[in-house]
Amino acid sequence: MKEKYVNQANPNVSVDCVVFGFDGSDLKVLLVQRDLRDNLDIDDDTLVLPGDLINDDEDLDEAASRILKGLTGIKNIFLEQIGAFGSPKRLLKKRDQVWLNAIRILPNARVITIGYFALVNIKNYKTKPAGFAKHVLWQDYNTVEELGFDHNVILNSAISVLRDKLYREPVGFQLLGKEFSLHQLYTLYNEIMGGDIDRRNFRRKMLKTGFLKETENYQEGVPHKPARLYTFAKKKFDNVSKANFKFY
Amino acid sequence: MKEKYVNQANPNVSVDCVVFGFDGSDLKVLLVQRDLRDNLDIDDDTLVLPGDLINDDEDLDEAASRILKGLTGIKNIFLEQIGAFGSPKRLLKKRDQVWLNAIRILPNARVITIGYFALVNIKNYKTKPAGFAKHVLWQDYNTVEELGFDHNVILNSAISVLRDKLYREPVGFQLLGKEFSLHQLYTLYNEIMGGDIDRRNFRRKMLKTGFLKETENYQEGVPHKPARLYTFAKKKFDNVSKANFKFY
DNA sequence: AAACTTAGTGTAAAATTTACACTTTGAAAA
DNA sequence: TTTTCAAAGTGTAAATTTTACACTAAGTTT
Numbered sequence: 001m002k003e004k005y006v007n008q009a010n011p012n013v014s015v016d017c018v019v020f021g022f023d024g025s026d027l028k029v030l031l032v033q034r035d036l037r038d039n040l041d042i043d044d045d046t047l048v049l050p051g052d053l054i055n056d057d058e059d060l061d062e063a064a065s066r067i068l069k070g071l072t073g074i075k076n077i078f079l080e081q082i083g084a085f086g087s088p089k090r091l092l093k094k095r096d097q098v099w100l101n102a103i104r105i106l107p108n109a110r111v112i113t114i115g116y117f118a119l120v121n122i123k124n125y126k127t128k129p130a131g132f133a134k135h136v137l138w139q140d141y142n143t144v145e146e147l148g149f150d151h152n153v154i155l156n157s158a159i160s161v162l163r164d165k166l167y168r169e170p171v172g173f174q175l176l177g178k179e180f181s182l183h184q185l186y187t188l189y190n191e192i193m194g195g196d197i198d199r200r201n202f203r204r205k206m207l208k209t210g211f212l213k214e215t216e217n218y219q220e221g222v223p224h225k226p227a228r229l230y231t232f233a234k235k236k237f238d239n240v241s242k243a244n245f246k247f248y
Numbered sequence: 249m250k251e252k253y254v255n256q257a258n259p260n261v262s263v264d265c266v267v268f269g270f271d272g273s274d275l276k277v278l279l280v281q282r283d284l285r286d287n288l289d290i291d292d293d294t295l296v297l298p299g300d301l302i303n304d305d306e307d308l309d310e311a312a313s314r315i316l317k318g319l320t321g322i323k324n325i326f327l328e329q330i331g332a333f334g335s336p337k338r339l340l341k342k343r344d345q346v347w348l349n350a351i352r353i354l355p356n357a358r359v360i361t362i363g364y365f366a367l368v369n370i371k372n373y374k375t376k377p378a379g380f381a382k383h384v385l386w387q388d389y390n391t392v393e394e395l396g397f398d399h400n401v402i403l404n405s406a407i408s409v410l411r412d413k414l415y416r417e418p419v420g421f422q423l424l425g426k427e428f429s430l431h432q433l434y435t436l437y438n439e440i441m442g443g444d445i446d447r448r449n450f451r452r453k454m455l456k457t458g459f460l461k462e463t464e465n466y467q468e469g470v471p472h473k474p475a476r477l478y479t480f481a482k483k484k485f486d487n488v489s490k491a492n493f494k495f496y
Numbered sequence: 497a498a499a500c501t502t503a504g505t506g507t508a509a510a511a512t513t514t515a516c517a518c519t520t521t522g523a524a525a526a
Numbered sequence: 527t528t529t530t531c532a533a534a535g536t537g538t539a540a541a542t543t544t545t546a547c548a549c550t551a552a553g554t555t556t
Binding site for chain 1: 258
């Protein structure tokens with residue numbers, strides 16, 4: 001039993017983040033372009049999710065925070081693990097193997113990735129390249145094509161976690177600014193859920209959840225132009241509570 | 249940037265399974281006792297979740313299946329990843345460090361664990377020790393005390409995933425035999441959810457979901473003794489469907 | 497044979513969901 | 527400068543679902 005482990009190298013463990021952002025009308029994902037530095041003979045403009053190998057002395061969550069901090073300067077945002085990914089090395093795409101060899105840090109071990117997903121309000125932060133990233137960009141979720149490694153799998157997993165969460169938890173607020181109109185929130189839900197939600201029912205139901213607090217300019221009965229603004233009123237959220245974010 | 253990786257050993261990656269079983273009245277978890285083999289001078293009867301290091305050439309899911317197969321002989325059961333766990337090595341309990349040293353396979357690297365959870369019908373399978381396990385036992389979930397490593401964290405995570413799933417997916421059937429009465433299903437839900445569900449509403453609601461199919465002895469209007477039996481009728485399950493397993 | 501438990505059906509009030517209509521205000525078009 | 531239009535907001539009635547109970551019949555236990 002023991003002997004079998006001795007001959008196999010431990011896998012490299014990396015953390016990759018799916019960072020979703022919303023610009024008011026479209027759902028975006030933060031992607032980076034790999035930077036080969038001194039191996040410039042290799043032509044590789046593959047896009048990947050921002051990620052890095054985990055450090056010896058840090059928690060998994062800490063690693064994810066670190067990566068995000070490096071690229072966006074953000075601390076303390078919504079960030080949650082979505083799971084571990086990683087097929088044996090023999091299943092890697094050639095392009096990715098070349099890349100791994102080029103950076104010489106992973107000679108004979110596979111890579112296992114812990115995926116995280118994060119929600120940020122795009123307008124609040126400036127992105128900047130860091131680590132192995134040559135460029136950082138916000139890409140429209142619907143236009144994302146083939147990514148490096150198994151990052152499409154991770155992205156798909158993240159979007160379904162996001163949709164699922166949006167149904168069940170007051171999590172969409174993270175994608176908007178501090179103050180927002182119900183119209184903005186509605187647009188967000190409609191975009192992400194791909195649905196065709198009734199505007200009026202959405203409004204009533206969302207207000208009834210108790211997660212919205214009016215800002216000072218509130219005045220009953222008067223239609224506003226521009227729209228009335230709300231903030232997210234954090235209240236204790238019971239997982240099994242009746243707060244229900246399903247909209248038909 | 250590069251240099252920083254060179255000096256750190258890759259972490260060991262293990263897969264640990266939380267296997268839930270139901271014996272008709274109580275929820276059980278499959279635990280194992282560590283076996284130190286030739287290091288018998290060390291007295292350690294700590295209980296842990298069944299797990300093993302992942303092999304170089306296998307998928308994460310494959311590893312989980314392998315472990316389960318070894319301990320219970322089961323293949324093809326409900327098995328799902330719940331996430332990755334693992335704090336830096338310095339946070340390990342002393343007892344666990346001693347154990348890791350004793351088996352000599354992990355000299356200076358940390359351990360990262362991918363947690364899985366599985367649901368089985370206890371009566372269908374005989375368990376047997378395998379790998380590093382000295383004993384295998386089904387322990388009452390409510391009586392579980394301190395486990396080795398961070399396995400209590402994993403177990404807690406698994407139970408909340410289970411409760412959550414039970415609300416939203418027809419997953420409880422996995423814990424029962426092929427044929428079961430509504431009373432058995434009711435007992436299961438009541439036990440796991442810790443709730444106090446109305447028997448009559450449970451019955452009606454569960455039948456309405458369309459996941460139950462009557463067995464041949466079915467006869468309308470006649471109270472049965474013993475109870476009428478059902479099987480789980482797999483039908484396409486739409487995540488966003490209206491099937492609702494919340495019972496109050 | 498009386499008392500009790502289990503299996504099953506019924507029903508009515510309360511709450512929620514759904515599918516719409518209608519008003520007011522500011523901005524854009526004519 | 528009207529006229530037209532879209533956005534912001536409130537209302538309401540039918541359909542469905544949830545909740546909280548009552549009741550009967552068939553075995554089992556005492």
